[in-house]
Amino acid sequence: AQSVTQLDSHVSVSEGTPVLLRCNYSSSYSPSLFWYVQHPNKGLQLLLKYTSAATLVKGINGFEAEFKKSETSFHLTKPSAHMSDAAEYFCVVSAAGNQFYFGTGTSLTVIP
Amino acid sequence: DAGITQSPRHKVTETGTPVTLRCHQTENHRYMYWYRQDPGHGLRLIHYSYGVKDTDKGEVSDGYSVSRSKTEDFLLTLESATSSQTSVYFCAIRTGLAGFGASWNEQFFGPGTRLTVL
Numbered sequence: 503a504q505s506v507t508q509l510d511s512h513v514s515v516s517e518g519t520p521v522l523l524r525c526n527y528s529s530s531y532s533p534s535l536f537w538y539v540q541h542p543n544k545g546l547q548l549l550l551k552y553t554s555a556a557t558l559v560k561g562i563n564g565f566e567a568e569f570k571k572s573e574t575s576f577h578l579t580k581p582s583a584h585m586s587d588a589a590e591y592f593c594v595v596s597a598a599g600n601q602f603y604f605g606t607g608t609s610l611t612v613i614p
Numbered sequence: 615d616a617g618i619t620q621s622p623r624h625k626v627t628e629t630g631t632p633v634t635l636r637c638h639q640t641e642n643h644r645y646m647y648w649y650r651q652d653p654g655h656g657l658r659l660i661h662y663s664y665g666v667k668d669t670d671k672g673e674v675s676d677g678y679s680v681s682r683s684k685t686e687d688f689l690l691t692l693e694s695a696t697s698s699q700t701s702v703y704f705c706a707i708r709t710g711l712a713g714f715g716a717s718w719n720e721q722f723f724g725p726g727t728r729l730t731v732l
Contacts, residue, residue: 511654534719536720536721544725545704545723545724545725545726546657546704546723548720548721548722551720553719592656592657594721596719600645600662600664600670600708601659601662601672602647602659602708602721604649604656604657604658605656606654606655606656607656
């Protein structure tokens, strides 16, 4: 079985400071992991993905995530937050099947 | 956006009426999905399809049915809508291997349908 836990439902940062959105996963198989972003009243956009290649994954808009098997984590980071980063972020796991399992989301607020 | 459209984009209906939402894709992907999004729940899988006439249930399938008679179309039907089915519904496709020119095992989403059941 697969599942995802996003450890913070809301994160607030000041513009220009680092962003950390935390995600832990559970999977019986080697997982694929994804981060999606959803801006207000918009659809979902793929930020980045891990599929068993490099453990440090770079995505769009300066975001990165590191796959840590020993910690079953896939945290999303960005060195410097921008106002346009304010959105809802979803961590997703998929493994050995056709289904994708979403976390409940983290709402990121960026304070000017 | 992987050529995914959803119709209608907005719908208001009354309890007890049937509702059908349509997802259309232009890139011949085998896998298609229907999710609902509700505050505090993220996205939850309703049904998915792995080919024409091949479908399976997801986590929250009660009260919903689906059909896929053509590769490009995946229909979600609420036989008798209830207020608890008020939600935003997203369709998604899963990309395949190199033959489709995209990476393995990614999902791309349609723009969503906002459904209100009064």
